[in-house]
Amino acid sequence: MHKFLYIIILILLTNCQFKPVNYTHGVSFLEKKQTLFIVKKTNKNDVKKILGPPSTRATFEKDVWIYIERNLSRGELLRLGQNVLKKNNVLVLKFDDLGILEEKEFYDKSKINKIKFAKKETKSVNKERNFIYNFLSSMRHKIQAPAKKRLKKRR
Numbered sequence: 804m805h806k807f808l809y810i811i812i813l814i815l816l817t818n819c820q821f822k823p824v825n826y827t828h829g830v831s832f833l834e835k836k837q838t839l840f841i842v843k844k845t846n847k848n849d850v851k852k853i854l855g856p857p858s859t860r861a862t863f864e865k866d867v868w869i870y871i872e873r874n875l876s877r878g879e880l881l882r883l884g885q886n887v888l889k890k891n892n893v894l895v896l897k898f899d900d901l902g903i904l905e906e907k908e909f910y911d912k913s914k915i916n917k918i919k920f921a922k923k924e925t926k927s928v929n930k931e932r933n934f935i936y937n938f939l940s941s942m943r944h945k946i947q948a949p950a951k952k953r954l955k956k957r958r
Contacts, residue, residue: 826875826886830854833872833892837909840896845904850896857896866898888912 830836836853839845854870861867874890890912897906 825889828873828875829858829871830894831872833870833894834909834911837894837907840904840907842904842907847898847902850904854894864897866900866902868896868898870894870896 833854839853840850850868857868858871859869861869870893872890872892873888875886876889877886892912893910895906895908895910896904899905
């Protein structure tokens with residue numbers, strides 16, 4: 804009986820992990836690496852050597868590079884194994900026309916939570932078509948369909 808109990812305890816202890824499992828996405832150690840960049844002195848090539856290509860580039864502005872670092876870890880027993888966000892760092896670099904660093908902004912987990920977003924919604928640019936317009940346009944297509952078939956046969 805004691806041997807059976809020892810075997811069960813041994814199996815339980817060997818399956819436990821003492822180090823937490825971390826999932827990292829993006830550039831590692833972004834907070835330390837961003838201190839190497841000096842505004843008005845660093846250029847695009849220096850940034851590429853240190854951080855590599857950007858995680859994403861801004862849509863509306865040409866020379867805005869965005870680097871991301873995200874670190875997740877498994878939660879403890881109280882979190883029922885859900886992932887816990889350990890790091891969420893974002894580095895935004897703006898370059899001038901010559902490729903020299905013009906502005907540098909670093910956001911960590913606490914700073915990102917303080918960013919305020921606009922609550923207004925953008926309305927659709929397309930006109931909303933009503934039922935009558937949709938009905939009449941479908942009827943027009945059905946009426947023109949035989950004429951289109953005749954034109955195809957003549958060719």
